[in-house]
Amino acid sequence: MEIRIPEQKPQEDPNKNFLHSTTARIIMVGVLTLVLLIPLQYVKNLIFERSQLQRHVEKTVSDQWGGNVYVYGPVLKIPYKNLKENGATSYAYFFPEKLDINADARSESKERGMYKAAVFNAGIKFRGTYTTPNFSRSGIAPENIDWERATIQLHTGNLKGIKGAVAINFNGKRYNFEPAEKENVNDSTVALETRPFNIVEALSGGEVPFSLDVSYNGSKSLAIVPIGKLTETKMTSNWKTPRFGGNFSPEKENISNSGFTANWKISHLNRPFAQQHFGSLPDLKAYSFDVNFLIPVNEYQQNERAAKYGFLVIGLTFLIFFLIQGLSKISIHIFQYIMIGLALIMFYTLLISITEHSSFRFAYIVAGLAVIVMISLYSISILKDRKFPMFIAAALTALYTFIYIIIQLEDYALLAGSIGLFLILGAVMYFSRRIDWNK
Known part of the structure; x- marks a missing residue:
């Protein structure tokens, strides 16, 4: 009798089944x-x-051409004897009564290989009026004021970018600016200053006009501080994609394919600093209005x-x-x-x-x-x-x-x-x- 052994089915590998x-x-x-x-x-x-390489190129071009432009002025500076400091000489600073600013920035893109950086040349015209400085609120006696050694200052954060000579026409007389020593270590600006002159004679007509023109090579941004009791500013440029910043926005702006036009009108009541300062000037950079000239699209x-x-x-x-x-x-x-x-x-x-x-x-x-x-x-x-x-x-x-x-x-x-x-x-x-x- 033949005995048949049932066939056994091969067992499936569970690992193989799992892998599939x-x-x-x-x-x-x-x-x-x-x-x-x-x-x-x-x-x-x-x-x-x-x-990072793009930023390095922008910084290199900026350093060579001229960096960010930050400026304000003109500022009237008058020395006086400070009796609280044993008669040491201190200085009083006065801002204009009226200040009109007209800025025209011609911009372009500088290329370094495949990288670009935005630069501009800005012509800035300051026009306005000054009145006789008032020391009465400070309690400084008239005999302690050195009226004959007054000067006018222009404060800027970019001396390297200034093109040509800078002078102010004050009541019909021309005064040239020269670099001055830094007076306040907390101030982020460097001052240009005229030679001393007799401010009483210069202001003999009461309210007197002034005009000041300065030309800058700059890059990235242009910032101006509105130091006039009433400051009206008009800025024009061929840059098509400006970005407005700072402490004040323009009242009017018109941006087109040919450039932009922007207008500011700022009163002394709109800002947190006074029209006169005694001892030293504060750092006013936080109170500027700015225009940024940046490459429109960051690829x-x-x-x-x-x-x-x-x-x-x-x-x-x-x-x-x-x-x-x-x-x-x-x-x-x-x-x-x-x-x-x-x-x-x-x-x-x-x-x-x-x-x-x-x-x-x-x-x-x-x-x-x-x-x-x-x-x-x-x-x-x-x-x-x-x-x-x-x-x-x-x-x-x-x-x-x-x-x-x-x-x-x-x-x-x-x-x-x-x-x-x-x-x-x-x-x-x-x-x-x-x-x-x-x-």
């Missing part, structure tokens, strides 16, 4: 996404280094913002391939995921390199198209079908367009990003509902 499971694929793709953050960080460091800042969304782009792209793999039962090797991830990283190196020779928009379009075409063609060989690669190309196009819109939006970036991510989550939930997660 959906859970294992999710883990591997997740780990790969985190690993790709390393080269993405290198890209961010590259963008930072190039932006490196936009590159940096784009790179911050790199993790989102990599994660969503891998998610698209993972969903296609789950729905179509097509096996995608981890090496193929690596190739796709590296292609996504290359987008950012292309973006920054093309941006340095063109605009950010053009660079974004070229880099985006290059990566989308590369991944789409690679997907045809992976997925063995043209339907899924077309879907991948459309999805990547929508994703890069979404990222570009977020980068351009500043005030509404969070709102647009939140709505977009919500829609993406809804799409993922919809397409993943048919996947059998138990396999």
Whole structure:
């Protein structure tokens, strides 16, 4: 009698089953996404280094041409005997009764290789009137005032940028300015000062006019302090993208493709300092009105913002391939995921390199198209079908367009990003509902 031994089915290796499971694929793709953050960080460091080089070029051009322009004047300076300090000489400073300023800044971009820096030449005209200084509020007796040794000062933070000689016409007489010694260590300015003259004779007509013209080579910003009892300022320039700052905003501004015009009208009641000072002048830099002449678009800042969304782009792209793999039962090797991830990283190196020779928009379009075409063609060989690669190309196009819109939006970036991510989550939930997660 023949005894048959039942055939035993080969036992399946649980480790092998696990490696081919959906859970294992999710883990591997997740780990790969985190690993790709390393080269993405290198890209961010590259963008930072190039932006630092841009700042270095701006500083070099600024130092050579002339730095930020900060100016105020004219200031009437009169010495007196300070009885509180045993008769030592002190100084009283008086600001104009009326001050009209007309500034015209002709700007341009200086290039150093592929980098640019904004510079300008500003012609500033000061016009106004002075009245006889009043010492009565300070309790200084007339005999202690040295009226014959009065001077006029012009305060500036940029001596290097001044072009040519500077002189003031005060009541019909011309007085030249020369650099003066720094009187107040807390003051951020350097003073130009005239030779001493008799202020009583100069103000013999009561309210007297003055005119002062100064020309500057400067860069980045032009700041003026409104020291008149009433200060009216008009500034014009051919710079198309000014940014107004400082302590006062212009009353009127007109910006066009040919430049801008801005007007300020500031009373002494609008500022927290008086018309006269005894002993020393305070630092008035915080009370200026400014115009910034900056390069309109910081390309490196936009590159940096784009790179911050790199993790989102990599994660969503891998998610698209993972969903296609789950729905179509097509096996995608981890090496193929690596190739796709590296292609996504290359987008950012292309973006920054093309941006340095063109605009950010053009660079974004070229880099985006290059990566989308590369991944789409690679997907045809992976997925063995043209339907899924077309879907991948459309999805990547929508994703890069979404990222570009977020980068351009500043005030509404969070709102647009939140709505977009919500829609993406809804799409993922919809397409993943048919996947059998138990396999």
